[in-house]
Amino acid sequence: MTDASALGGIADPRELLQRLDAMRADTEQRLAQLEQARAAVMTVEATASDPDGTVTVTVGHNGYLKSLEINASVGRQGYRRLGPAILAALAAAREQLTEQMRPYQPR
Known part of the structure; x- marks a missing residue:
């Protein structure tokens, strides 16, 4: 006979x-809920611009750059500002992305 304590x-x-x-x-x-969360995470993206509006970037759920738009005014402002503008917009977009992903992070 089977020991009840083992079961x-x-x-x-x-x-x-x-x-x-x-x-x-x-x-x-629970598996279905995890799959829904995974599918939702895959669609998250964030778009941001540098403070002057020279550059606008969009990053995907993984933080990688998906698009980069450069305002025509960059020619008048000089291309030396372009690098820092891209980095500022990218940092802002990634910060937004972090906030959007917070609900999906383990508690």
């Missing part, structure tokens, strides 16, 4: 099967 104190096989079914259903529900 978490459950002596009745029907009760054991019911608990296992409940655990399976809970696991499937």
